[in-house]
Amino acid sequence: MSRSSTSSSEGGTARRSFLKAVVLTLLVLVATEVLVARSDWVWRAPVDNSFTAVPVALERVTLRGREQPPVVVVIGSSRTATAISPARLAHHLGLRADQVLNLSMPQTSPWDVIWFYRRNRDHLRQAEVCVIGLEEWIGSGSWDGYWARVIAYGSFEEQLRLAPVDGRPRAWLSATWRSYAALPPAGIYGSRLVMSSAPLTYAAMIDEEGRYTWEGRGERPPRTEWLEGIPKSFRDQGDYEGEWVPTRVHFDQLAEAIRLLEADGLKVALYRPPLCDVYCDLLETHYPQAMPWFLANVEAMGRPAQIGHRASEWGMPETMFSDYGHHTPAGEAFLTERLAAFLQREGLGGPAGGTGEERDGPSS
Amino acid sequence: MLFNSWQYGLFLPLVVGVYFCLSTRKQNWFLLCASYFFYGCWDWRFLSLIWISTAVDFLVARSLPSAEGPRRRLLLLTSVCVNLGILGFFKYFNFFIESLAFLIEAVGLEAHMPVLRIVLPVGISFYTFQTMAYTIDVYRGKTDPCPDLLNFALYVCYFPQLVAGPIERPGRLLPQIANRREVSLERFGSGAVLILIGLFRKVAIADVAARMVDPVFDNPVDAGAVAVVRATIAFGLQIYGDFAGYSDIARGTSRLLGIELMENFNHPYFATNITVFWRRWHVSLSSWLRDYLYIPLGGNRGPRWFVYRNLFLTMLLGGLWHGAGWNFVIWGGIHGLALALHKLWLREAKPPDSPKCESAADWAKVIVSWGLTTIIVYVAWVFFRSPDWATTAEVFRQLGNWEASGALSARPALGLAGLWLMMLVIDIPQARRRDHLAPMRWHWVPQGLAYAGMIIAILTLRVDTDVPFIYFQF
Numbered sequence: 029m030s031r032s033s034t035s036s037s038e039g040g041t042a043r044r045s046f047l048k049a050v051v052l053t054l055l056v057l058v059a060t061e062v063l064v065a066r067s068d069w070v071w072r073a074p075v076d077n078s079f080t081a082v083p084v085a086l087e088r089v090t091l092r093g094r095e096q097p098p099v100v101v102v103i104g105s106s107r108t109a110t111a112i113s114p115a116r117l118a119h120h121l122g123l124r125a126d127q128v129l130n131l132s133m134p135q136t137s138p139w140d141v142i143w144f145y146r147r148n149r150d151h152l153r154q155a156e157v158c159v160i161g162l163e164e165w166i167g168s169g170s171w172d173g174y175w176a177r178v179i180a181y182g183s184f185e186e187q188l189r190l191a192p193v194d195g196r197p198r199a200w201l202s203a204t205w206r207s208y209a210a211l212p213p214a215g216i217y218g219s220r221l222v223m224s225s226a227p228l229t230y231a232a233m234i235d236e237e238g239r240y241t242w243e244g245r246g247e248r249p250p251r252t253e254w255l256e257g258i259p260k261s262f263r264d265q266g267d268y269e270g271e272w273v274p275t276r277v278h279f280d281q282l283a284e285a286i287r288l289l290e291a292d293g294l295k296v297a298l299y300r301p302p303l304c305d306v307y308c309d310l311l312e313t314h315y316p317q318a319m320p321w322f323l324a325n326v327e328a329m330g331r332p333a334q335i336g337h338r339a340s341e342w343g344m345p346e347t348m349f350s351d352y353g354h355h356t357p358a359g360e361a362f363l364t365e366r367l368a369a370f371l372q373r374e375g376l377g378g379p380a381g382g383t384g385e386e387r388d389g390p391s392s
Numbered sequence: 393m394l395f396n397s398w399q400y401g402l403f404l405p406l407v408v409g410v411y412f413c414l415s416t417r418k419q420n421w422f423l424l425c426a427s428y429f430f431y432g433c434w435d436w437r438f439l440s441l442i443w444i445s446t447a448v449d450f451l452v453a454r455s456l457p458s459a460e461g462p463r464r465r466l467l468l469l470t471s472v473c474v475n476l477g478i479l480g481f482f483k484y485f486n487f488f489i490e491s492l493a494f495l496i497e498a499v500g501l502e503a504h505m506p507v508l509r510i511v512l513p514v515g516i517s518f519y520t521f522q523t524m525a526y527t528i529d530v531y532r533g534k535t536d537p538c539p540d541l542l543n544f545a546l547y548v549c550y551f552p553q554l555v556a557g558p559i560e561r562p563g564r565l566l567p568q569i570a571n572r573r574e575v576s577l578e579r580f581g582s583g584a585v586l587i588l589i590g591l592f593r594k595v596a597i598a599d600v601a602a603r604m605v606d607p608v609f610d611n612p613v614d615a616g617a618v619a620v621v622r623a624t625i626a627f628g629l630q631i632y633g634d635f636a637g638y639s640d641i642a643r644g645t646s647r648l649l650g651i652e653l654m655e656n657f658n659h660p661y662f663a664t665n666i667t668v669f670w671r672r673w674h675v676s677l678s679s680w681l682r683d684y685l686y687i688p689l690g691g692n693r694g695p696r697w698f699v700y701r702n703l704f705l706t707m708l709l710g711g712l713w714h715g716a717g718w719n720f721v722i723w724g725g726i727h728g729l730a731l732a733l734h735k736l737w738l739r740e741a742k743p744p745d746s747p748k749c750e751s752a753a754d755w756a757k758v759i760v761s762w763g764l765t766t767i768i769v770y771v772a773w774v775f776f777r778s779p780d781w782a783t784t785a786e787v788f789r790q791l792g793n794w795e796a797s798g799a800l801s802a803r804p805a806l807g808l809a810g811l812w813l814m815m816l817v818i819d820i821p822q823a824r825r826r827d828h829l830a831p832m833r834w835h836w837v838p839q840g841l842a843y844a845g846m847i848i849a850i851l852t853l854r855v856d857t858d859v860p861f862i863y864f865q866f
Contacts, residue, residue, distance in 0.1 A: 052840025
């Protein structure tokens with residue numbers, strides 16, 4: 029056999045071998061997509077600060093296996109999680125501690141209320157009141173958690189429809205090829221198993237009152253640290269131009285959430301805790317139309333609403349904040365009492381607990 | 393546009409798809425436009441610097457063959473001054489001003505120096521060296537001047553290697569640009585495999601290793617000796633995975649277009665002495681420094697001490713090439729000193745690329761030699777990675793701190809060992825076969841499983857944001 033025919037035969041063998049290897053690669057990837065990426069468990073891995081694991085922890089530790097249904101349920105973002113103590117709220121409303129739940133999650137949008145309620149309808153439909161925590165969804169970076177949960181727990185149609193405006197190609201890739209989105213959480217879980225000496229449990233993600241454990245709770249970093257973060261997060265969101273599209277998406281979802289809850293007989297109240305003045309100053313500087321637009325939308329919902337803005341207007345000193353938007357135990361006690369008073373005034377939340385203070389909004 | 397971004401994932405298939413529908417001449421026009429677009433995605437304003445460099449070197453090289461005597465040297469000087477002038481201003485202006493101010497203040501005088509807010513144009517160190525290589529080669533008569541501005545413009549800004557090399561030579565790249573490119577299934581497949589290996593090195597290894605490096609080097613206070621050693625070892629892995637990964641993607645991309653780029657890394661961490669390390673690490677730069685700096689300085693000619701001086705100076709400047717900071721100068725100085733000492737040790741002998749191990753004594757010698765080389769390389773990495781003097785000093789101070797809490801936990805070490813293992817799974821077969829495409833020679837079953845494993849590892853270990861390549865900052 030000549031040298032050239034030998035090399036041509038070797039080339040042919042190598043080519044066939046490569047093509048077979050490519051086919052095998054595709055088969056393994058398809059198997060991974062079907063067996064791993066399209067199954068639910070990859071999202072549920074109990075990893076700290078996981079946007080998709082926190083709701084599962086709330087379901088398993090706080091919500092399910094209860095003997096009595098809750099009367100008041102609060103669902104909002106981390107701001108609402110640090111603002112409202114369920115045990116205190118129950119006390120003020122004259123309810124048992126286990127009759128009030130704070131099911132807030134990190135970086136929540138009204139869509140989270142929809143899917144979480146849909147998923148846990150049997151447990152939640154017997155409640156009387158649902159307090160939905162709102163944000164202005166500007167500069168809060170609320171898209172990462174929101175989008176992670178859309179991909180993990182939304183339907184295919186929702187994944188395509190609710191994709192963030194500025195990340196559609198990546199979002200649609202995640203929706204169609206789920207391995208792209210589903211394998212990183214599995215990687216984080218795997219690396220935590222290898223690298224961490226602490227056990228990974230859902231219980232560790234939930235505090236003694238049944239809320240998710242916000243990572244900054246109990247700490248109060250130097251003011252300069254959290255001040256630096258605010259303008260950056262505003263910058264990252266781009267320029268606000270009147271009707272900020274993602275906010276409108278959130279309000280559309282809020283209307284849908286209200287319809288869903290009220291169809292099951294729940295009463296809905298809207299809530300936003302006040303924030304540090306320095307944050308409000310920056311918000312008004314960068315997005316002067318944001319709050320008026322936000323307030324107009326809340327009003328258009330036509331539901332009872334306790335909307336806070338400037339902490340000073342509520343008589344809250346900065347020491348009640350862990351950072352510009354999350355609260356210390358003192359802030360939590362203050363705001364829980366205010367919410368209880370508001371709910372009582374609106375006739376929501378069971379028998380009167382008697383806070384003695386019937387005030388809504390700014391103290392002066 | 394990063395190689396590891398989804399934007400590049402759209403850009404590359406689009407470019408390759410259109411490219412093969414065109415004739416050679418049109419392909420070059422198309423590649424030129426694609427390359428300018430690719431670069432302009434970072435900052436279109438700095439395209440003007442590429443155009444200046446292109447125009448000056450094209451005109452100088454065309455004038456060189458007809459010029460004689462001092463005019464020839466003047467032409468060469470013009471090219472070198474323009475290129476080094478651009479590089480010096482954009483990369484080193486503040487460094488020299490600040491160093492001068494420091495010196496003036498050190499002798500007790502007051503210094504009010506202007507410090508400019510200059511953005512470093514990405515890839516400037518790479519394309520200026522590539523264009524200078526062209527003019528110098530034409531001056532030396534090693535290469536004919538390129539008659540076609542289109543081909544030369546593409547030589548300067550060819551997108552796969554524009555921002556971080558390999559720094560190509562005109563004699564190698566220009567003919568490939570000028571001639572018709574042949575593409576076969578094997579070549580296309582091997583290009584795709586190189587891209588996959590590069591992404592695996594970058595995303596699944598380097599970016600993960602960075603998570604062990606950054607916390608320690610960002611704040612080494614109280615990190616402890618074990619954490620510092622671990623972070624330094626992780627950095628060695630990170631920078632190798634990052635840059636070798638980039639080079640693989642660049643070579644793979646270019647293969648898809650039918651153009652062969654030079655190998656930039658050849659398993660440097662297997663080197664058993666510092667001389668061989670530099671034959672294998674960032675080969676396109678080390679050979680550039682050899683040909684255009686070390687040899688003009690005198691190279692191996694002249695008295696022995698001149699040779700050591702030449703080596704030291706070359707590496708010192710090689711260090712400065714990496715970044716405008718004294719830490720890089722010291723990094724280069726350490727390597728220069730090690731190379732000079734190794735040359736002194738060897739006398740006239742030339743170290744073999746792979747030493748023979750026929751007896752236990754040979755093995756022992758190789759292991760000791762490899763160990764020494766590795767220690768030198770890793771100590772030097774501390775200077776390279778530290779953002780400033782205070783950090784460097786603190787990292788070395790922490791080497792004496794064995795009391796830091798949790799320092800002896802085996803788990804992070806396990807993670808680091810896992811990453812090294814992933815790297816070795818690729819590197820050992822490549823080194824044994826002396827072939828970067830070694831996985832393609834395997835039986836189809838392990839080959840297919842290896843490709844699938846790499847893709848799954850990339851998907852699983854990637855971080856949310858696209859992490860830039862380290863060498864983009866140079």
